Amino acid sequence: MAIAREAEPVGSLKEVREAGLDREDLLTVYRNMLVTRGVEERGHILYRQGKIPGSFYTGRGNEAGSVGVATAMGPNDVGTPLHRDMGVHITRGVEPWRIFAQYMGRADGPTKGRDGNVHMADGRLGLIAMVSHLPAMLPVAVGCALAFRIREEKRVAVGWFGEGASARGDCHEAMTLAGTRRLPMVFVCDNNQWAYSTPTHLEYASETVADRAQAYGFEGVVVDGTDVLAVYREARRAIEKAREGGGPTLIECLTLRMEGHAVHDDAFYVPKEMFEEWAKRDPIERFRSWLKDNADLTDEEEDEIALEIKKIMNDAMKRADDSPLPDPSTVTEGVYATPEDLDTPHHK
Numbered sequence: 001m002a003i004a005r006e007a008e009p010v011g012s013l014k015e016v017r018e019a020g021l022d023r024e025d026l027l028t029v030y031r032n033m034l035v036t037r038g039v040e041e042r043g044h045i046l047y048r049q050g051k052i053p054g055s056f057y058t059g060r061g062n063e064a065g066s067v068g069v070a071t072a073m074g075p076n077d078v079g080t081p082l083h084r085d086m087g088v089h090i091t092r093g094v095e096p097w098r099i100f101a102q103y104m105g106r107a108d109g110p111t112k113g114r115d116g117n118v119h120m121a122d123g124r125l126g127l128i129a130m131v132s133h134l135p136a137m138l139p140v141a142v143g144c145a146l147a148f149r150i151r152e153e154k155r156v157a158v159g160w161f162g163e164g165a166s167a168r169g170d171c172h173e174a175m176t177l178a179g180t181r182r183l184p185m186v187f188v189c190d191n192n193q194w195a196y197s198t199p200t201h202l203e204y205a206s207e208t209v210a211d212r213a214q215a216y217g218f219e220g221v222v223v224d225g226t227d228v229l230a231v232y233r234e235a236r237r238a239i240e241k242a243r244e245g246g247g248p249t250l251i252e253c254l255t256l257r258m259e260g261h262a263v264h265d266d267a268f269y270v271p272k273e274m275f276e277e278w279a280k281r282d283p284i285e286r287f288r289s290w291l292k293d294n295a296d297l298t299d300e301e302e303d304e305i306a307l308e309i310k311k312i313m314n315d316a317m318k319r320a321d322d323s324p325l326p327d328p329s330t331v332t333e334g335v336y337a338t339p340e341d342l343d344t345p346h347h348k
């Protein structure tokens, strides 16, 4: 039997209000999920057009996990999102055209054309860009949490990791330090049931990843990663608990990776039935029907939002395409931070 708590689904609008979201917030969450998917769907088009150098990664199926957690973060909190967490960038306010520019290696992407992939973040929005080595960003996030503790700031660090990456030593080190020092840290496991072609039973021997939290001295919770409201509620609880000195939480968001590991992988090793089963639990479809049943989302409103997103995507694609490739003479710029780069609320 699992040790970690299993999160309850969020039922009514009343419960959602108690968790801190009004109707306008709910529609913002819905928009952010649609933009997240829209960006990645357009990314596929750019890839097929030969406009994306290198590979292309998406987080299809993880829109609720990424948007739900980011919605619960405070403005001065810090996060280290990974390759399945586009929704974090979108929710924190990265404009879609800058992501398309990033995909295409253009000068207006967050890395100013230094990288054509998801190793990106806008530091002004409290996000730190990932490196490929997984889960190397967890110790970085824990370091932020330690800094907040030392400076006596009421801020929280959120670190993401995959269930496959949880097998590595840096995950253990990060959780040990966060647990022993009771740091203001929230660990979010994007458990999409595959680490490339490795299934979960070959990744960890416990029933859930969140079961490990108890051994590190903090709470573990498993949440349905296709239910954006349940994710939000658990993330908010964990973040506010950490802010008030209650120590870390490990939230495991259970989903299925709905595409290959990256665009070069057709996921032939994932049973067809598994895709069919999880397709019925599409996070955006689930939230849309919840909004209709519980928050009076009308057909007109839905069409209006869909049109709005389509326009954002079209304008963003065009604006990104107009962005130039970086000037080679600037290649050494951005290697080290300037005093101006560090003059943000997140670096104070």
Ligand SMILES: Cc1ncc(C[n+]2csc(CCOP(=O)(O)OP(=O)(O)O)c2C)c(N)n1
Binding pocket: 084, 132, 133, 134, 135, 161, 162, 163, 164, 165, 166, 168, 190, 192, 194, 195, 196, 257, 261
């Ligand atoms: C230390 C390290 N080893 C191997 C890799 C190659 N690699 C990239 S993604 C990946 C699978 C990761 O699986 P998981 O942590 O479950 O994340 P997911 O991609 O499923 O979101 C691997 C093995 C890497 N990036 N870093």
Ligand SMILES: [Mg+2]
Binding pocket: 162, 163, 164, 190, 191, 192, 193, 194, 195, 196
């Ligand atoms: Mg995985």
